[in-house]
Amino acid sequence: MDIPSPAIALQGVHKRYGDFALRDVDLVVPTGQIMGLIGVNGAGKSTLLRLLIGLIRADGGSVEVLGQRLPEAQVAVKRSIGYASDDMRLYRGQTLRWHMDFVARIYPDWDEAYAQQLLTRFDLRAQQKLGGYSHGQRVKALLLLIFARHPRLLLLDEPTTGLDPVARGEVLDALAEVLRDEERSVLFSSHNTADVEQLADGITFLHRGAIVASSDKEHFLDRWRRVLCHGTAGPALASLPGIAAVRESAPLIELKTDAFDEALPERLRAIGLQIQSIEPMTLEDIFVTTVRQGASR
Amino acid sequence: MTDLLVLSNQSPTPMYAQIVEQVLAKIMSGEWPPGHPLPSIRDLAARSRVSVITIKRAYLELEHAGVIVTQQGKGSFVADRPDASRAVLMDEFRAQLSALAATARTLRLDTDEVLRLVDAALSEPEDT
Numbered sequence: 001m002d003i004p005s006p007a008i009a010l011q012g013v014h015k016r017y018g019d020f021a022l023r024d025v026d027l028v029v030p031t032g033q034i035m036g037l038i039g040v041n042g043a044g045k046s047t048l049l050r051l052l053i054g055l056i057r058a059d060g061g062s063v064e065v066l067g068q069r070l071p072e073a074q075v076a077v078k079r080s081i082g083y084a085s086d087d088m089r090l091y092r093g094q095t096l097r098w099h100m101d102f103v104a105r106i107y108p109d110w111d112e113a114y115a116q117q118l119l120t121r122f123d124l125r126a127q128q129k130l131g132g133y134s135h136g137q138r139v140k141a142l143l144l145l146i147f148a149r150h151p152r153l154l155l156l157d158e159p160t161t162g163l164d165p166v167a168r169g170e171v172l173d174a175l176a177e178v179l180r181d182e183e184r185s186v187l188f189s190s191h192n193t194a195d196v197e198q199l200a201d202g203i204t205f206l207h208r209g210a211i212v213a214s215s216d217k218e219h220f221l222d223r224w225r226r227v228l229c230h231g232t233a234g235p236a237l238a239s240l241p242g243i244a245a246v247r248e249s250a251p252l253i254e255l256k257t258d259a260f261d262e263a264l265p266e267r268l269r270a271i272g273l274q275i276q277s278i279e280p281m282t283l284e285d286i287f288v289t290t291v292r293q294g295a296s297r
Numbered sequence: 298m299t300d301l302l303v304l305s306n307q308s309p310t311p312m313y314a315q316i317v318e319q320v321l322a323k324i325m326s327g328e329w330p331p332g333h334p335l336p337s338i339r340d341l342a343a344r345s346r347v348s349v350i351t352i353k354r355a356y357l358e359l360e361h362a363g364v365i366v367t368q369q370g371k372g373s374f375v376a377d378r379p380d381a382s383r384a385v386l387m388d389e390f391r392a393q394l395s396a397l398a399a400t401a402r403t404l405r406l407d408t409d410e411v412l413r414l415v416d417a418a419l420s421e422p423e424d425t
Binding site for chain 2: 032033034172173176177178179180181182194197198199200201202216217218221275276279280
């Protein structure tokens with residue numbers, strides 16, 4: 001049986017922009033997956049997405065999208081990609097209907113029935129000129145124009161940023177619908193870990209132009225734990241593997257580990273600590289801890 | 298829309314564990330009898346707004362515990378083993394008991410006190 005090529009495969013990708021650089025980026029998004037790309041502003045999320053749509057060219061390394069090499073196959077691949085970012089402009093003087101007809105003429109896969117469903121779901125009026133739309137309505141209009149083409153790969157740059165909670169929910173619902181089709185893949189960036197935590201199969205943390213962690217979400221959440229102990233932190237604690245953060249507030253010690261397994265509690269007891277509680281961590285906490293850990297190395 | 302799970306990302310229980318719990322509850326209550334088909338992974342993910350990988354993991358755990366069976370290309374079904382669901386919930390109950398025992402030790406409660414409190418909790422009316 002053929003192994004299907006992943007939706008996205010980056011290997012050793014470099015891109016320098018003045019002071020900023022994407023460094024040695026390796027990233028694989030299997031077909032049918034939703035990958036969440038998390039990073040603070042300026043981490044390089046938008047640069048990474050622009051590389052994938054061929055808007056910019058890597059200085060080095062290989063970029064493969066839907067089994068084809070970029071930038072060579074850029075024209076062929078672009079038809080199958082839906083890309084949305086804040087810097088995309090719609091015509092303010094034209095209605096959403098005008099935009100829908102425009103996209104439908106270019107893309108033969110345009111699904112008018114689905115577009116109508118999305119109009120209702122997003123609570124948008126097709127006959128209104130986009131100049132009169134709020135920011136949230138413009139974001140939803142752009143997503144409608146993309147989703148209704150059924151692209152095989154969605155590249156969404158901060159799709160929920162700046163949306164009110166209701167609009168955010170509508171956009172996440174529409175994104176969840178994409179999950180039904182196992183041939184379709186999504187890479188979406190966000191600095192909001194809650195959005196990513198809910199829908200993503202895979203999680204990638206990007207910080208200062210480098211990938212600091214990337215794995216499937218369940219694995220991620222399984223390996224990280226916050227452990228609260230009674231006792232004092234001696235040198236033995238520092239030598240335990242996988243301790244990402246330690247905070248002391250006598251008589252308590254809080255540990256965060258990215259290598260939790262069944263043996264860890266026993267190891268902690270062996271160095272004289274009494275375990276009070278072991279809790280899973282939110283993705284936000286994991287992200288912040290990972291970034292801080294990187295900064296202190 | 299039926300068969301939809303009610304999941305919360307605010308809950309301290311991990312998402313996959315909430316799915317396991319709710320599927321078990323449906324089986325134990327008889328709403329999903331043996332042989333009942335489970336929703337497909339992608340359908341359930343889309344309807345509950347949860348990652349595909351999270352649903353897959355929950356289904357795998359249920360499968361390992363013998364609660365459901367998965368037939369290649371056909372999907373998953375409630376297994377003809379009513380004891381399996383019970384066994385999973387008993388394990389869960391034992392895990393909660395050991396957590397309770399740990400807190401009791403921190404509080405230096407003696408066995409009689411713990412038993413008295415457990416007894417009182419058991420005699421509380423349901424839904425409180």
